[in-house]
Amino acid sequence: xxxxxxxxxxxxxxxxxxxxxxxxxxxxxxxxxxxxxxxxxxxxxxxxxxxxxxxxxxxxxxxxxxxxxxxxxxxxxxxxxxxxxxxxxxxxxxxxxxxxxxxxxxxxxxxxxxxxxxxxxxxxxxxxxxxxxxxxxxxxxxxxxxxxxxxxxxxxxxxxxxxxxxxxxxxxxxxxxxxxxx
Amino acid sequence: xxxxxxxxxxxxxxxxxxxxxxxxxxxxxxxxxxxxxxxxxxxxxxxxxxxxxxxxxxxxxxxxxxxxxxxxxxxxxxxxxxxxxxxxxxxxxxxxxxxxxxxxxxxxxxxxxxxxxxxxxxxxxxxxxxxxxxxxxxxxxxxxxxxxxxxxxxxxxxxxxxxxxxxxxxxxxxxxxxxxxxxxxxxxxxxxxxxxxxxxxxxxxxxxxxxxxxxxxxxxxxxxxxxxxxxxxxxxxxxxxxxxxxxxxxxxx
Numbered sequence: 001x002x003x004x005x006x007x008x009x010x011x012x013x014x015x016x017x018x019x020x021x022x023x024x025x026x027x028x029x030x031x032x033x034x035x036x037x038x039x040x041x042x043x044x045x046x047x048x049x050x051x052x053x054x055x056x057x058x059x060x061x062x063x064x065x066x067x068x069x070x071x072x073x074x075x076x077x078x079x080x081x082x083x084x085x086x087x088x089x090x091x092x093x094x095x096x097x098x099x100x101x102x103x104x105x106x107x108x109x110x111x112x113x114x115x116x117x118x119x120x121x122x123x124x125x126x127x128x129x130x131x132x133x134x135x136x137x138x139x140x141x142x143x144x145x146x147x148x149x150x151x152x153x154x155x156x157x158x159x160x161x162x163x164x165x166x167x168x169x170x171x172x173x174x175x176x177x178x179x180x181x182x
Numbered sequence: 183x184x185x186x187x188x189x190x191x192x193x194x195x196x197x198x199x200x201x202x203x204x205x206x207x208x209x210x211x212x213x214x215x216x217x218x219x220x221x222x223x224x225x226x227x228x229x230x231x232x233x234x235x236x237x238x239x240x241x242x243x244x245x246x247x248x249x250x251x252x253x254x255x256x257x258x259x260x261x262x263x264x265x266x267x268x269x270x271x272x273x274x275x276x277x278x279x280x281x282x283x284x285x286x287x288x289x290x291x292x293x294x295x296x297x298x299x300x301x302x303x304x305x306x307x308x309x310x311x312x313x314x315x316x317x318x319x320x321x322x323x324x325x326x327x328x329x330x331x332x333x334x335x336x337x338x339x340x341x342x343x344x345x346x347x348x349x350x351x352x353x354x355x356x357x358x359x360x361x362x363x364x365x366x367x368x369x370x371x372x373x374x375x376x377x378x379x380x381x382x383x384x385x386x387x388x389x390x391x392x393x394x395x396x397x398x399x400x401x402x403x404x405x406x407x408x409x410x411x412x413x414x415x416x417x418x419x420x421x422x423x424x425x426x427x428x429x430x431x432x433x434x435x
Binding site (some may be wrong): 115150151 | 235236269278279281282283284286306308309311312315345
């Protein structure tokens with residue numbers, strides 16, 4: 001007897017949010033466009049009712065990003081999970097050059113209208129690439145984003161890790177190696 | 183009106199005494215915002231609402247306003263006494279908080295619609311865009327000022343919601359993330375840029391000059407002014423609004 005495929009009963013796992021926007025799919029041009037799936041559909045701040053949707057999308061996008069790193073880049077340099085009930089504070093580990101450091105991200109009350117604030121406490125001592133932050137104290141500097149500013153309300157925490165944190169860590173580790181600190 | 187305004191009364195293009203009824207918010211009172219606050223206070227603006235979570239550091243002292251004995255004091259508190267001494271008529275409301283979070287955000291949301299003008303004097307592009315969106319939403323004019331990384335150039339952007347281009351209009355890199363790749367800062371890239379008090383004073387003055395025009399409705403407001411310090415050149419750009427702008431456009435997605 002032939003098997004009849006029932007799509008509504010199969011494909012979506014329970015944790016998958018319903019509204020992920022295929023943002024940018026129509027103009028795939030560069031490697032970075034591979035990350036179109038790291039965009040979120042819902043625009044809501046942590047204090048708003050729709051935040052639970054947005055938070056689910058953030059978790060979903062992050063899981064896809066980690067999968068990408070694990071299976072395609074073979075370099076799972078980040079592991080991070082929400083550690084507050086509101087999913088506005090995320091903590092984990094960042095890895096490079098055989099070392100591992102704690103990382104902390106805070107999604108402020110105005111997120112996603114502003115990018116997350118990120119701190120890697122141990123590396124803060126070894127670089128001037130940091131700025132003062134009203135919530136985190138010292139955080140990694142994202143002033144260079146002014147040159148090619150890409151952040152918008154749909155960008156996700158995962159995209160921020162890809163486009164901001166990964167480059168920041170690479171550049172700081174490179175400096176530390178050159179100075180013989182690593 | 184007291185005699186301190188005698189010279190201002192001679193100004194022919196507008197009635198500067200109307201400034202006493204105006205309320206202006208200044209977000210960021212560092213090298214730029216502190217100067218703008220002093221200029222507006224001396225002009226007799228009735229109420230100044232100041233936002234800045236930062237404290238005075240020794241590295242700030244190369245610019246004007248702050249004193250050596252104020253190192254460690256919150257900037258908004260440090261400048262309050264200075265403004266009162268400059269002009270006791272001005273009422274200063276200070277919020278020593280981060281405008282993107284918690285109490286600062288709440289205060290900004292409450293204060294913005296009550297103000298006649300907002301001056302953006304921040305050093306972060308992300309916060310600039312955030313202020314732009316908030317002012318466009320509240321339909322309150324925003325005048326953003328900034329200096330270049332090398333300290334000799336600067337710009338002033340006037341955003342009159344519904345009339346002039348907003349901060350997100352006409353910036354191609356902001357529309358599509360694929361236009362320009364992210365910067366890899368492998369060569370240097372220190373985060374503390376130089377800051378010249380001379381350039382800061384020029385930009386703060388331009389910011390306040392445009393602010394006066396917006397507040398009192400005289401002259402021709404320059405939507406975007408670029409200052410080139412090395413050449414001693416000032417250039418006006420009449421940017422058009424982008425109908426598809428994600429913040430102010432009518433056809434935004």
